[in-house]
Amino acid sequence: MTALSRYVPILDWGRRYSRQALSNDLIAAVIVTIMLIPQSLAYALLAGLPPEAGIYASIAPIILYAIFGTSRALAVGPVAVVSLLTASAVGQVAEQGTAGYAVAALTLAALSGGFLVLLGVLRLGFLANFLSHPVIAGFITASGILIAVSQLKHILGVSASGHTLPEMLNSIYAHLNEVNGITVLIGVLATGFLFWVRGNLKPLLKRLGAGPLLADILTKAGPVAAVVVTTLSVWGFGLADRGVRIVGDVPQSLPPLTLPGVSGELVGALLVPAILISVIGFVESISVAQTLAAKKRQRIDPDQELIGLGAANLGAAFTGGFPVTGGFSRSVVNFDAGAETPAAGIYTAIGLAIAALALTPLVYYLPNATLAATIIVAVLSLVDLSILKKTWGYSRADFTAVAATILLTLVLGVEVGVASGVAISVLLHLYKTSRPHVAEVGLVPGTQHFRNVLRHDVETDPALLTLRVDESLYFVNARFLEDLIQARVTSGSDIRNVVLMFSAVNEVDFSALESLEAINQRLRDMDVGLHLSEVKGPVMDRLRKSHFIDDLNGRVFLSQYDAWQALSHPAPAVRAAQ
């Protein structure tokens, strides 16, 4: 692999592209294209944009990701959570339906793309790890609920607004008098049908003798069937004249060349949302990519993925789209349909371009309620409250992070929710490390192994206090150890030597160094020795840069057993037997 092909992976796999791969990729592309047409329209609706934006956002981004991305199966385009975040961010700077709204969406995509590329070039992909699994799970669940509720207005046929659960419910309640019965009928039937397809069609088809791939494809085509039937109904019965809102005119055009806004005010207002969208989109995408890659023992390069997703978003910004990322359902369909290389994505893009040119008049009578139904059915599969139960059983800190993320996302909105989730995770972690577990240890008889005196039957020596410090020593807990040793050594006057067993100390920062110096000084004043054992290489390297080791009122032992042999008197009986 050359240096260039590391940054442009298409140069690597493109060179070895076979006829077999071509055939597999083409089949996958046809299936994905059919599935993406309604999905793209629906996510544009969710983002508050005209329907064609959803198709445009699936063309250039897919091609750019195929060139720069490292996943073989990832399908990039509009996804539910990112569309929701887009609606929330853009809604704060522009009125929905205005030209300013569309420009703000382009700007958001451009900022997000630029930020992702920057992270990738600086190789900062690990930053996404700050989103813990519980925070992601809580956020996705809460977003699923928010998205489903946000689509209720289309099912009811009312004009409601709001970006938080209370706002949306209030707004729907205030507009209940506008409810359109026929729209409700279409929406409820479409939703019910799609739930039935999702839950029951595949087993039914299999019982009827269809192969698994065919059953799968027909199941995924459920939304297409709903689109066709409801569009024909609206057209045939003239329901648009009876208050059913429809998609209407969609321009027949390839993706236009567009320019994101560059005003300082707009960029300033969208910068923080863009960073949030980038990080969340990246986390969602890389999870999907890694899951699929693991199945074929392929490797994903997280930093190159940042560049691939960044290029895709920049592409969306200049071709009439909005922020995109690698989506779960479309990628799984692509993978299951047999896509072998990112070329499948390029063929999908061509398919969508043809659809944008030729098929858009066909969706004129498509009711918004049908699109809302496809969104609701798709996102409710994201809602998984079992994470609350799982974390409750395992760790109260993780449970707190999930519960707070879900609650704050629903009540205060997506941005506050996810930011609070990260902050709470970090603070809980710091809180835990601020009061470290410190065990007094003794020798497990017949071994050279030392364990907690409270949990194991071990040998100890009253003149020797050995403390195993179960945490890195740094500013948050520096004073803790000082207080602890002070309390132990003044209360037990027999102690002549203190050994700090550093097997679990992975860092000693400057604050902790000053605390160790203070401990050393105090023990020296009391004529008690201070020793260290099992200090790890990197920690020892660091301590040697200070005067602490020179000034130490005792020795540094390689192993705790060495310290025990040197310092414990009289030798316990069992040890003599060894």
Add this chain to the structure above:
Amino acid sequence: MTALSRYVPILDWGRRYSRQALSNDLIAAVIVTIMLIPQSLAYALLAGLPPEAGIYASIAPIILYAIFGTSRALAVGPVAVVSLLTASAVGQVAEQGTAGYAVAALTLAALSGGFLVLLGVLRLGFLANFLSHPVIAGFITASGILIAVSQLKHILGVSASGHTLPEMLNSIYAHLNEVNGITVLIGVLATGFLFWVRGNLKPLLKRLGAGPLLADILTKAGPVAAVVVTTLSVWGFGLADRGVRIVGDVPQSLPPLTLPGVSGELVGALLVPAILISVIGFVESISVAQTLAAKKRQRIDPDQELIGLGAANLGAAFTGGFPVTGGFSRSVVNFDAGAETPAAGIYTAIGLAIAALALTPLVYYLPNATLAATIIVAVLSLVDLSILKKTWGYSRADFTAVAATILLTLVLGVEVGVASGVAISVLLHLYKTSRPHVAEVGLVPGTQHFRNVLRHDVETDPALLTLRVDESLYFVNARFLEDLIQARVTSGSDIRNVVLMFSAVNEVDFSALESLEAINQRLRDMDVGLHLSEVKGPVMDRLRKSHFIDDLNGRVFLSQYDAWQALSHPAPAVRAAQ
């Protein structure tokens, strides 16, 4: 000690108060009172308040701390850094010299007092540990520079303003045409004299035969001498008529009963500064208290200290003061002068009350330049740039935190500076833990001890990979271990068993648990065993709450040596010889 006397320590020591202690406390109180009169006036000037506020802030707070505090020697009152923070915070909501300014200062004290009491009642004193030693050192140094520069206007006799170094220097430069020559003369002479006293008087007095205590007291009385001489000069030569700014009328009164503001707007604007002042004041105070207590082997209870300082600030809020804390110089003088109990503080308060009633007319002609000189000399002793050198040698992360704190405090102000310092320390710590050190370990021959194969001559087995993970496993680094093991096991096909030596793993959170489950699954698919060794009690308790241990594709060994004996084949020669 009863439960009540734990919260009201005066009930403990007051009951055993002896005649000897009375005599020692009285002597200390007289010395501290004389020192506090100019200091209180000066810190009121620094805070932007009328001079009497400084004296009032030293009376009720001292008494309340004596009742609720746990330090025997701490002297509470206005201090330089907290006065600077007060000026910065109050200056943002009110114009200096107005009634609103004084009310805002009272409100700040009330909020700070309430917050401290709340922290104390909730036993959250450990939160102060988030300020690392380097951040505190950097902040104090930068504050010292800011305070000294803020006093230059009084030395020059100009009206300048600003809360950051560039603002102050710009403002002084803009007002240079107002410089008053006589004021400069007084200011420079007073500053020079005070520096001379600080550096040279004590050795001189000792050479002249004075005892160390007397020499110390005379040295600390230097500011009083400067006050007396410059006041007499201004009065005698009529310098006030020649443009020298003087303290002027100070009401002859005991501390008045005052009420802090309660408007939502004012409270909202001062809440964050109040929290900051509380934390910084607490950190300064507890450091002084612990240093002095250690000298007499007394104990300080940090949570009770919060209540003591909180009560002192509430007292300041209702008696015409402003935020206070335990000061370094005044406490050291109190300690050195022989104060035995907090009663010394009560006597000092009585002395200051007499001064407020009887002596205030005497400072009418006191020039502001003299007060500025006492502040400059006092705060320049806080400036210690050697922390930069010390941290540079020890750890780049700590150096970065110090340097950023100093720079941002000087350039962007005290609040941004200290908040950035804390944020940078936390982020650098998380960054370090996000890429943990993982060592492959082998057996140190002739022992049961395992060390890094890269640093020690150890025995290994090509079919057994033992990794010592040198960090707690949590969300920030959960994926890191997954990637690492994936890379090691696919590249080295001989490996039949992987042992994760958990001696340094102090926590496994939910994110890390999910990563371990993924690792276990992947290794099982490759027919490689996954084992754990030296899992600590608290970590094992946690893991048992999940299904991980049941599903583990291997065993959990008490010690790494047990794992080695069970899994390494063929037995290495040295081991057989044991």
